[in-house]
Amino acid sequence: MLKQFFIICSGADTDILEQCSKGEQNKYAGIGATVFFTALMAFIAASYALYTVFDNYYAAIGFGFIWGLLIFNLDRYIVSTIKKTGRFLDELLQATPRIMLAVIIAIVISKPLELKIFEKEINQVLLEQKNDLTLANQNQILAQFNPEITALETDITTLESKVINKEVEVNALYNTYISEAEGTAGTNHLGKGPVYKEKREKHDALLAELQQLKLENKEKKADLEQQIATLKTNYQLQVDTTQPVINNFDGLMARVNALGTLSWMPSFFIFLLFLAIETSPIFAKLLSPKGPYDFKLEDLEMAIKTHVLQNKNQREALLKTDNAINDRVYADLKTEDELYTYKRKKTRELMQLQADAFFKHQKNIL
Structure with missing residues (x-):
């Protein structure tokens, strides 16, 4: 049950992952656990930071829980959208924006906890x-x-x-x-x-x-x-x-400024710790070889892509053929005398009706 929960946290396709080996499932369960505990740390950090603002436990816990869910959703999205292509540089380029976002999240998470860890020094x-x-x-x-x-x-x-x-x-x-x-x-x-x-x-x-x-x-x-x-x-x-x-x-703000007056090294190492925690799921996917789950996911996506392309090409061919047939039909009808005579007759009747209607309108005006 716990393993299944962490797999869901990783953002992996559970139906595909069930067809893979236990080792592959454990890998994604570990990634999901990292995502979950990072969100938990974000919840704790945000709750403490907001308590210093509102001085109310309920408001701090409520907004902290929302912040934790936001971080959880972002981390889950970051990890789930990194696709294994087998080419490390392409994968690294793909993950660069996500790594930058992870750095920002690590800063936001670590700062409130630094305030709590160095609370005595800050109070002084x-x-x-x-x-x-x-x-x-x-x-x-x-x-x-x-x-x-x-x-x-x-x-x-x-x-x-x-x-x-x-x-x-x-x-x-x-x-x-x-x-x-x-x-x-x-x-x-x-x-x-x-x-x-x-x-x-x-x-x-x-x-x-x-x-x-x-x-x-x-x-x-x-x-x-x-x-x-x-x-x-x-x-x-x-x-x-x-x-x-x-x-x-x-x-x-006063506590943050007070923290800035202290030695930067302890705060820097705490930031590095949270940065490592925040980016570990991303680097785990980047450094891990392309596994069975990645092959199955790629196969499923290629099958869907191929099916869509086939349908698209089929519709384009159908439209092209239908246009060609219509062109031939109208070309044949263009030289048909019977159709010309019938359309000439109807056009003559239409023009007569228009002339009669115009005459009646002018007569009524006079």
């Missing part, structure tokens, strides 16, 4: 790429908010500088009126005289301005800090919103 590459993308994304978003935050921080620094400068002035006036009271500067008179009072009033007035400035700047600084906090919150919100896009950067 993707992790590094995600980290780079995360940093780049944060820097890009920060570039949008940073100028405004820097300007607000500069305003805060300016407010603080004004307070500090005012404090320096107040402290200088404080030292001045204290020195005046102690008699170490100014008038050099010990005690709280008029000069002391004047300097003390200046100090107190400037101190009041300092207190007022601190209150005003505190409100302004709180408002600026609130704006900075809002900008930082918006920055973090935008980072959090865009981060899932980076986290999902592991689709089929």
Whole structure:
């Protein structure tokens, strides 16, 4: 039962193959098994590749099964259409387009399996790429908010500088009126005289301005800090919103590109393996000698071709003979007086009827 199934997979004519030896049947069963398992590998590879796209088992298995059937049909067609002629160069020329198609199929089949085999290495590459993308994304978003935050921080620094400068002035006036009271500067008179009072009033007035400035700047600084906090919150919100896009950067194209960054040699050998599997049925037929099945198939095709050619030639000869007979018949009738007289009479009657009909039509118009 299994052998019969693989023979069907090979695309061979089962009726002809039943008349051949067991060895010939086993050869085509082996070719069919290769075709079947190649389609099975295509089904597995396509299912994994589509799972990375749809992230759904049912959709991946469904489309993978259709892809496996397509590869099975192509391989079966490729193998079944290679005819053994006994001339290797003619057979190779005949198989060249099929070999090129087999190479394309091998590439398509091997790539998803390479993604699965090197999944850990690809994940490492993707992790590094995600980290780079995360940093780049944060820097890009920060570039949008940073100028405004820097300007607000500069305003805060300016407010603080004004307070500090005012404090320096107040402290200088404080030292001045204290020195005046102690008699170490100014008038050099010990005690709280008029000069002391004047300097003390200046100090107190400037101190009041300092207190007022601190209150005003505190409100302004709180408002600026609130704006900075809002900008930082918006920055973090935008980072959090865009981060899932980076986290999902592991689709089929991203994995293929990540695979391209790895060493090419392992992938190349996996491709060669699938290329050998895909082209093995073709080369098996090319390298195998012309067997009983090929002779029987050629005999059957030649018999059908001969029968068709015979029928075609027979119909052409029949047509040619019939044309010759008709030519002779009409040539004899051409000189017959009785036929001429009869046809002349009928033609005369026809022309009279036409003349009468024309006359009636013209009369009706008038």
